[in-house]
Amino acid sequence: MSTAVIAIDGLVKDYGDVRALDGVDLEVREGEIFGFIGPNGAGKSTTIRILLDLLRPTSGTVRVLGEDPRAGGPRLRARLGYLPGELDLDGTATARQLLEHLAQVRGGRGSDRIAPLAERFLLDLDRPVRTLSKGNKQKVGVVQALMHRPQLALLDEPTSGLDPLLQQEFLTLIREERDAGTSVFLSSHVLSEIEGVADRVALVRDGRIAVVDDVAALRAAAGQRLDVTFASDVPLAALDRVLAGVEELRIDGLRARGVWRGEPGPLIASLHGLPVARLELRDRDLEELVIDAYRADAPEGAGQP
Amino acid sequence: MSDLRDVLVEIRWQLVRRRRALLGWAVALAAVAGIYVPFYPAMGGGELQSIVDTLPPELISALGYDRIGTPAGYLTSTVFGLLAPALLLVFGIGLGARTIAGEEEEGGLELAASAPVRRDVLLAGRIIAMHTQVFLLAVTTTVVTALLVRVVGMDVTLSGIVAAGLGLNLLVNAFATIALAVGAVTGRRAIAVAVGASIAVSSYIAHALSGVVERGDLLERLSPFSWYLAGDPVAQGVPIVGYVLLGTLTFVAWAAALTRFPRRDLGV
Numbered sequence: 415m416s417t418a419v420i421a422i423d424g425l426v427k428d429y430g431d432v433r434a435l436d437g438v439d440l441e442v443r444e445g446e447i448f449g450f451i452g453p454n455g456a457g458k459s460t461t462i463r464i465l466l467d468l469l470r471p472t473s474g475t476v477r478v479l480g481e482d483p484r485a486g487g488p489r490l491r492a493r494l495g496y497l498p499g500e501l502d503l504d505g506t507a508t509a510r511q512l513l514e515h516l517a518q519v520r521g522g523r524g525s526d527r528i529a530p531l532a533e534r535f536l537l538d539l540d541r542p543v544r545t546l547s548k549g550n551k552q553k554v555g556v557v558q559a560l561m562h563r564p565q566l567a568l569l570d571e572p573t574s575g576l577d578p579l580l581q582q583e584f585l586t587l588i589r590e591e592r593d594a595g596t597s598v599f600l601s602s603h604v605l606s607e608i609e610g611v612a613d614r615v616a617l618v619r620d621g622r623i624a625v626v627d628d629v630a631a632l633r634a635a636a637g638q639r640l641d642v643t644f645a646s647d648v649p650l651a652a653l654d655r656v657l658a659g660v661e662e663l664r665i666d667g668l669r670a671r672g673v674w675r676g677e678p679g680p681l682i683a684s685l686h687g688l689p690v691a692r693l694e695l696r697d698r699d700l701e702e703l704v705i706d707a708y709r710a711d712a713p714e715g716a717g718q719p
Numbered sequence: 720m721s722d723l724r725d726v727l728v729e730i731r732w733q734l735v736r737r738r739r740a741l742l743g744w745a746v747a748l749a750a751v752a753g754i755y756v757p758f759y760p761a762m763g764g765g766e767l768q769s770i771v772d773t774l775p776p777e778l779i780s781a782l783g784y785d786r787i788g789t790p791a792g793y794l795t796s797t798v799f800g801l802l803a804p805a806l807l808l809v810f811g812i813g814l815g816a817r818t819i820a821g822e823e824e825e826g827g828l829e830l831a832a833s834a835p836v837r838r839d840v841l842l843a844g845r846i847i848a849m850h851t852q853v854f855l856l857a858v859t860t861t862v863v864t865a866l867l868v869r870v871v872g873m874d875v876t877l878s879g880i881v882a883a884g885l886g887l888n889l890l891v892n893a894f895a896t897i898a899l900a901v902g903a904v905t906g907r908r909a910i911a912v913a914v915g916a917s918i919a920v921s922s923y924i925a926h927a928l929s930g931v932v933e934r935g936d937l938l939e940r941l942s943p944f945s946w947y948l949a950g951d952p953v954a955q956g957v958p959i960v961g962y963v964l965l966g967t968l969t970f971v972a973w974a975a976a977l978t979r980f981p982r983r984d985l986g987v
């Protein structure tokens with residue numbers, strides 16, 4: 415139904431002897447916010463930089479808005495916005511001068527949004543960019559990536575350096591931009607940072623895509639970490655029955671820990687009547703998801719309704 | 720057509736970002752002329768010559784002091800042949816190495832190279848902006864020297880000073896472009912500085928030794944410093960062959976940068 419804004423097929427990228435991407439396949443659809451999640455060195459920046467023709471693939475095919483990045487050249491890049499993962503802004507020019515210049519390069523597009531976006535992110539445009547804090551530099555990066563309303567925004571760790579309040583403001587902005595017609599591809603190493611905004615995510619590690627799914631399904635498949643402490647000894651038989659569905663179960667005196675998948679209702683019901691002193695069910699974090707994904711090639715149930 | 724516009728936008732931006740640094744360098748170069756030119760009459764041409772005459776002749780030649788007693792020789796030995804090129808080469812090679820490789824290593828090139836501009840256009844804009852800066856500093860040196868020569872009443876022609884200033888500009892732009900090109904090809908600032916500086920220094924030494932060693936004419940033919948100074952531009956005017964060679968060197972560096980830079984991975 416909707417077309418692909420990014421289509422990557424069998425993408426391999428070597429840096430000398432280092433294989434950074436080892437056969438990445440990925441499709442991002444028009445109008446979605448797509449999260450690209452992976453630990454340090456997974457290959458997120460390498461992938462994004464290939465989409466912008468800053469790097470050339472070793473093998474595989476890449477289509478961005480239907481075009482090969484190299485063949486598309488400036489004409490294609492005019493339709494993209496990019497926030498680099500390691501943004502370095504130097505020189506004595508002010509943020510306003512830099513942003514006006516970047517708008518100039520795009521034939522003036524986006525110039526009118528510099529002031530409102532800066533105001534929204536409490537960015538002082540008249541300070542030399544060199545003297546801005548990391549977070550403020552990041553704001554300059556966000557503004558320049560989105561100001562010209564690109565068809566596709568490629569954002570490499572956009573939330574890094576922003577405090578929680580500004581992260582929220584940023585995510586709100588991303589949603590607005592999406593609603594205004596920008597497809598968004600953003601990377602992060604923390605799923606929780608972007609899961610509220612991403613429609614779908616891919617988990618990447620060691621240059622391969624481990625899982626692609628929508629966030630809710632992934633969450634459900636990931637399960638929750640259970641940590642329960644009893645007030646007094648529970649008969650072993652009862653415990654066995656109650657905790658039968660818990661994976662990776664570890665019992666340590668009065669405390670039991672493990673992974674619970676699925677609805678928490680039945681678990682809580684089965685604990686009823688037992689002397690529970692403390693109960694915690696917490697969403698698992700990304701590292702655990704990725705490790706799982708690698709253990710089974712996909713977490714159980716992921717990809718299925 | 721829009722490529723031309725892109726080049727101009729890039730040139731303008733590079734000059735805007737660098738204007739403060741440029742002003743500082745202009746002051747330094749004006750100071751070099753300001754310190755050395757008025758010093759001439761105080762020494763009295765002949766007096767200086769007699770001091771120099773006590774040195775061993777090989778040393779005099781190596782230092783380029785053989786004509787220091789004449790006004791033109793004095794300007795060549797101090798401003799045009801020594802301090803201005805030294806300062807300007809530090810400026811030019813540093814700028815050349817930073818323009819692509821330095822920014823690439825620090826990540827500053829990401830935004831420029833991901834913008835809707837062709838890479839060769841981006842590169843051309845940056846090289847021209849560098850040429851412009853070197854040119855403005857050479858002009859500063861030339862103008863301040865010419866003014867002070869007038870004030871002090873030294874017997875040097877304006878056309879000689881302009882010829883030397885032009886050569887200074889060509890010499891420094893050649894080395895600056897070499898540094899930029901090495902950076903554009905390798906992406907390594909340290910290599911760009913090392914290559915630019917070592918060619919510049921060995922070229923200076925070759926020029927200095929050319930009057931001392933046997934077969935010095937061979938050194939003179941190979942050294943860009945000699946292309947600039949061997950014809951004694953302050954006294955004799957533009958040495959056409961030498962200046963054409965300097966321009967050719969710059970052109971070759973341009974070609975190398977334009978050939979490789981658009982084709983390679985950035986930031987690796």
Ligand SMILES: Nc1ncnc2c1ncn2[C@@H]1O[C@H](COP(=O)(O)OP(=O)(O)OP(=O)(O)O)[C@@H](O)[C@H]1O
Nearest residue numbers: 429432434453454455456457458459460461986987
């Ligand atoms: N210039 C380079 N030379 C050699 N290896 C590189 C280079 N750049 C990246 N790599 C390697 O390629 C792999 C992928 O790196 P990449 O920067 O794409 O990861 P990333 O997912 O963006 O990581 P991070 O979260 O730390 O930004 C890593 O193993 C990294 O060490």
Ligand SMILES: [Mg+2]
Nearest residue numbers: 458459460499
């Ligand atoms: Mg990265």
